[in-house]
Every structure is written in C-alpha cells, then in structure tokens.
Amino acid sequence: MEAVTPAKRRLFLFGTLAAVAAPAVFTRRAFAEEKGIGEKLKEAVTGKTGKEVTPPEDLMREHGVLDRVLLVYEAGVRKYASNEDFDPALITRSAEIIRDFINNYHEKTEEKHLFPRFRTAGKMVELVDTLERQHEAGRKLTETIIRLAPTSRSSGADRTRLVDTIQSFITMYRPHAAREDTDLFPKLKDLVSAHEYDAMAEDFEKTEHDLFGEDGFEKMAARVAQLEQQMGIHELNQYTPQGR
Template sequence: MSENYAATVDARVLPIPQKHPTIFRAFDELAVGETMLLVNDHDPKPLYYTFAAERTGEFEWRYLESGPEVWQVSIRRVAAAAGQHAPSEGHSCGGHHEHHEHHAHQHAHAGSPTQILKDEHTLILQALDGLERKLAALEAGAAPDRTYFEKAVKFIRTFADECHHGKEEDLLFKTMVDRGFPLQGGPIAVMLSDHEAGRAYIREMAEASAAVGQDPAAAGKIVRSGRAYIQMLRPHIDKENMILYAMADNLLSPQDQTKLGEAFERFETEKIGADVHEEMMALQAELKVGA
C-alpha cells in the first residue's frame, strides 16, 4: 500500500547522537493528519516508549515492515501538541544533557540507556496515578472492577517488571557491577530489594483480583496491596532517576553505553517478544485514566 509521506527519516545512516533529535524534529514539523516514514535497522521500540511518554496522544504508530534487516514505521500526527516541544537533543553516551532554548521552553531528550529507562518510568508513573484513583474509588465504596485490576497486574508484571526491571537487573546493574560498582551494601542492593517487594505486592493484588465475587475481603486486599506497591515504587523511581542513573552515566564509558543500548534492543526482541510493547501501551492508556 502506497502512502504520501510528509517526511522520511532513514535512521540507519545517522550517527547515534543524531537519531532521536532528527526523528523528533521531523515529527514536530508535521501538521495534524500528516505522516512520516521511519526506516531503521532494528526494531525502534525504545523510541516508541519515548514517543508515548513525551508525545502522548499526538501520534499513531504503525509497523509497515518488521525485520529481520529493515524496519519501517509509519508515524502519523493525530493531534496538535499541548505545548511547544523542543527538538529532542541527543548527547554522547556518558556525557551531560545540553539544554537548548526553543520557543522559550527548555527541554532535553536523549537516547542513552538511562534515558530510555527514565522514559519507561514516566509511563509507569502515569499508570500508577490511574491505579491510585481506582483504589481511592474502591475505598469510597465502589464495586471492585476486576477487569481493571487484572489489567493493572498484567501491565505491571509485563512492562514494569519483566521488561523494565529486566533491563535493569540483567543488563544495567550487571554492567555497573562489572565496572566495579558494589552489588552488596549500596544502591543496587536497595533497588533489587524493592523489586522483590514489588513482586510480592503484585502477587497479592493478583490473588485478590481473581477472588473478586468470591472473597468478601478481596476489595480490601486489593487496596492494601495496591497502595503498598505505589508507596514503594514512587520513591524507588525517584532514587533511580536522581541518584543511581546519574552514577551509571558517570561510571560507564561511551563504549559501555553503546553496548548497553544494543543489549536493550536485543532484550526487547528476544526476551519480551514482538508486538508486546504495543499491547502494553494500549493497557497503559487504559490504566492511566483510572476510570
């Protein structure tokens, strides 16, 4: 099927620091209803997460070709920006963010491994906000919405834990330890402990959600486990964003960061599987509404 594209970006020929800035600049120049074509040599799922976090509700993402050597994605602007966006600014791996003024608004973006994880944090926090509103309604006497809480469990287990925490535990943390960062008695040990606590809370919420309609105490159990998870994960994310990721960026060399970014892509493809991120983004869109 042929389509007229307002812009085409072949990311295969761009240096790594220029990839995201070029793609976002092309998208931001689209009028509502216009479409751009992205061509890449690997599945651009991390880029999709960045779009979902930073251009929420503005785009439609459609795969035209899915490898194994070439990926083509149609990215259509479906809504105007809520505010002016600065062009997505890349920086060398392990370096610092450079802020550039654009329409009196400053913002920086990057495609480094830690920035990818931060973008995923944004999506997770949006889902937690919706979950919290749903828990508040349940506490106020609303009937338990079993379907909503089962979807919340699925999103958290698949996106927040298997995908996001998987990249942290299997790749980022191990790389940091290989470069001399302590595994025990430091920030990584705290983060790993939080991950395990979160899994326990979600197991409880999953069991309580499955018991809705059978166990009169199910609603109370959902509220307790859900609130415990949220109260643990929000400060956990703050500590990673503000402390641990900064340590990682200072510790890891540009070569480490490049290899880690490539490992993230392989992880998504080989361990998570094709099209799972699209399903998760659809769930996230439902969950963050919290209604």
Template sequence: MDKTNQQVQISPVEDLMREHGLLHRILLIYKDIIDRMTVSDIYTPEPIYSCIRESTIIVKRFIIEYHQVLEQDYVFPILSQHEKYKQLIQILLTQHEAAKCATDEILTILGSELKRIKIYQKRLLQLMSEFIQMYEPHSAREDTVIFPAFHQLTPPDTFRALGEKFEDIEEQKFGENGFQNVLEHVTQIEKSLAIYDLNQFTLKCR
C-alpha cells in the same frame, strides 16, 4: 527493531526512564481505584477488579519480568563495582523482590471468584497502596542517582550498544513497537476510568 523508522536511537537511560513513566501511569491508576474503593461507595466491583487485574499483569510482564531484569543484568553490575553504590543497589534489589511478591499476591487474589475477592479486598488495597509507597521513591532514586551514574561509568561505545540491545530485547519480548503497544493498553485502562484527560488534573490557581 525497525531502524528505518527510528531517526534517533534511544539511549538505555531514556529507555529505562520512559518505562518508569509508564509505571507511574499505572500507579496513578492504582491511586484512582484506591480512592474509589475507600472514599466512595459508588463503584461497580467487576470492572474495577478488571482494571486492577489488567494493570497488574502489565506490571508483572513489563516491569517485573522485563524492566527490572534489564536493571539487574546490565545496570546494577556496573555500579556494584563501586563501594559508593553497593548499599543502594542492595536496597533496590530487595525492593525488586518485594515488588514481585506484592504483584504475585495481587494477581492471586484477583484470580479468585468475585465473592472471595471481596473478602480479601482490604488486603488488596493494602498491597496496592504499599506498592505505590515503595515504587515512587524507588524509581525516583533510580532516575536521579542510579541512571546518571550508570551513564557516567559506562564507556560511550558500550552505552550506545546497550541502547540498541535494550530495544532488541524489548522487541523480542513484546514484538515490534512493544513499548507503544503496552502504553496503548495503559491508555485504554485510563480512559475506562475517565482519568486519561490530563487537563482534569490542572491546578485551579486563583
């Protein structure tokens, strides 16, 4: 990690929550694609399938194999020591496994030839929809219950050290500016689908 360019160290909670933000942008990509494929017949399969594939690879590498591992290795063990959080932690762990299972199945379908993907398109849309339905409440519960409790229950020195550790692990896995590079990839997918411009989502209030 290049600490000379980092004026303020990112806390472990901020790190995890911005990763949730990146994931939610992928969920918006999934939602847009589901709408295109179910509401409108005007879409070209190849580029749409490519967007799903690229987005899901990011989910696998950045969320499943990195973000969830941070939670399981450093966050959940602290909360599991307290009876109040044990049941919730178990549910979250079960959902982590479900996310991995769904992600692997999506990539398996997309690894087939185009003709076969079309055959399994209904299943593909179901997996994406169910992933959204699970991960929206999952991440919301972590942001509002798990992460605040993790902050409260972790000694200040340990909390600060974990912030640096998370950044170091991120750099080891994704290189310098790893998060920004992954975010830029998500941005490019958004632009290819014409959903990057935030203003297009502004409510038209009379």
C-alpha cells in the same frame, strides 16, 4: 629566465596542495551527503528517525509506564473506598502490565546490565542492594494483586488486603523510581565506555522487541492509556487545580 622568488614558490606549493586536497574534500562531502540521503530514505521507509534512545532515557520512559499504572491503581483505591462499583479486571490488567513490562523486563534489565556494573565499580552499592530487594518485594506484591483482584468487587477481607497491597506497592515504587531516575541512571555513563554504552542501548532494544514485538514500549503505553480511559482518568486536565 624569470627568477623563482620565495613568494612565488609558496604560491605554487599552496596551489598544488589545494589541488590535491580538493578531491578528498569533495569525496568526504559527497559521502556525507549520500549518507544523509540514505538515512532520510531509511526514515521514510521505517518511520524511525535513526536517533538512538540512550539506556537512561529508555529506562526512564519505562518508569513513565509504571507511574501511569500507579495512577490507575490510585483511582481503583478511591473507587473501593467510596464503594463505587467498577470492573476489577481493570486492576488485574494493570497488574499484568506491571508483571510483564516492569517486573519481568524493566527490572531484569536493571539487574543484568546496571546493578553489576555499579557493584564492580564500588559505586552506590548500598542503593543498588536496596533497589534489588525492592524488586523482589514488588514481584510478590504484584502476584498478590493479581490473585486478589478478581474477588474484590464485594467488600470483604480480599478487598481490604488488596487495597493494602496496592498501597504498599505505590508507597515503595514512587521513591524507588525517583531515586533511580535522579541518582542511579545519570551515573551509568561514567562507568562504561562509549562503545559499551551504545551496545547496551542496542541490547535493550533487542530484548524489548523479542519480548513484546516491534514498538513494544508504544504498545504498552497504549494499553495503559486504554485502562486510563476505562477508569475515567485519561483526561489530563482533570488534574489541573480549578479556580485558584
């Protein structure tokens, strides 16, 4: 009988382990491939990639909607200053987007999900308190804009106060949004677990769908784009310096 050497024993043991492990590796690979096929099929049906938008990304892109409305506001102020006639309903509809999408949704989301977590952690409490006071001030300014815009076509006290209110809104919200984007939102992930972070993203999406339907953000962006077209500021190249 041939003697079983240590080398042969090791070779036999390695072969046995490989045979046992192979089905498991194949199963995992097959599962991954099947999962990948399932995700691709879902993407084909829904048109969505399956890649979740993180809470800060969600909030920042909503700031993009805010900033584009501020550009509409600024265009309106320029037209008022030059006595150029335009439909004041463009200002009203802009303010309604601010009221519905920013004041009553975006800011409520921050007040419910972000601000309490920073306060509980004792982080950036002074900043959070200031941001929340500005939310309250912003809602009052928006109400004033909606009330005064319809009578602003002719010069007078209403137009003067409307322009002052719009300017106050712009002056407050540019640094407000910038401070949130650069100081507050990037720190959120440090305060919550990975599971809580993902759950927040799902909650944001659900609330948006409940309030605005499927693709709520896209619908709001489209509404702003239409206002930009009507105000004559949609063409991005007009902001490019010429001859310099």
